[in-house]
Amino acid sequence: MGKNRIHLVIVTGLSGSGKSTAIKAFEDIGYFCIDNLPAPLLPHFLALCEEDRPELTRVALGIDIRGRSFLPDTERFFETLEESGYRPEVLFFEAATEVLQRRYSQTRRLHPMADQAQRLVAAIERERRELQGLRARATRIVDTSDFSVHQLKALITRTYSLVSERERLSVQILSFGFKYGLPFEADLVMDVRFLPNPYFVEELRSLDGCSAPVRDWVLARPQAVEFVDDYTRLLEKLLPQYIREGKRYLTLAVGCTGGKHRSVVIAERMADKLRSAGYHTVLSHRDIYLD
Known part of the structure; x- marks a missing residue:
């Protein structure tokens, strides 16, 4: 600006x-x-x-x-x-x-x-x-x-609507399901379908990633926690570069198959970490209520 x-x-x-x-x-x-x-x-x-x-x-x-x-x-x-x-x-x-x-x-x-x-x-x-x-x-x-x-x-x-009036970056983290298509507005897309899927656990299938049982189940996997930590560290290196180039908003999309379980948990965790790092972060779940 x-x-x-x-x-x-x-x-x-x-x-x-x-x-x-x-x-x-x-x-x-x-x-x-x-x-x-x-x-x-x-x-x-x-x-x-x-x-x-x-x-x-x-x-x-x-x-x-x-x-x-x-x-x-x-x-x-x-x-x-x-x-x-x-x-x-x-x-x-x-x-x-x-x-x-x-x-x-x-x-x-x-x-x-x-x-x-x-x-x-x-x-x-x-x-x-x-x-x-x-x-x-x-x-x-x-x-x-x-x-x-x-x-x-x-x-x-x-x-x-995410663009702040201060000269800094606003980050949107968006969970989605690949079965419903890629978000057109995404700047960076991460695929978390490599993680085990709670959908195949009978008692978790009807819940979503905002619920404690699904969140605990996904984050009990070391590869999930390690991924969030590694990806967040990468973002903390990239975001200052985006700010330096004058970018005012950035949409980070996190996808799993249906956009209801894994992507929601990972997106929530990433949002918490970026907020703790001082970034204006808005979280939304595009497909969480779709069948």
Whole structure:
């Protein structure tokens, strides 16, 4: 974030990929949001905020193909922001062409680059080419092809509501089940299916990893305790490096088969250790109540 106190997220990507939904989600969690502000005006806007709006600390700005007049100067635009002390996050949304086609067909909206002489597919592919510079600048690229509106809102809320207003890293530890798919928001994924599975113990099957019997059973295995200790030591070496590079949030995913037993226990244990080490840590269990 540099010398400035505003945490800036630039929301961009392909038309129809979910940018508007993301902007609304940012607004819901307390970001000051502007969609389609002319990019050259952004440094002036931020300077005014620094001077006149001290309570404003989080800004999400939507930039897309409607502002394509500035795209040839993308690199200079980011250099100007960085020279002013800002290190913006760039969140880039995209989706498969056939998915974008279907979304436009369902909403009957006109693609911003389409006209009577140009087919929708050609407009989508042209936009994809013209946004390559912004995509190359992305801090995070999110493919929303398989996302519902609710899943996309949940992703934004889960990730960005963790960002603290202090210049430090916020860590989310997320347990999940591989049978339900990898978490899209994960930065680091750890597989704990090498541990013995309480699911095959009759009296533990119906319980979850938050219960004392399952927790005690998993942590009675020396390899479980040794893994948590080793992985936490590695994280304690890595996290200061992430902070030094300006990263504000990190999602650590811990997975087992169903996301109910082993991953929950290990995630809880890791969260306790990182909190003890002084890191702002939030714990969630994605699949704990799924069958």
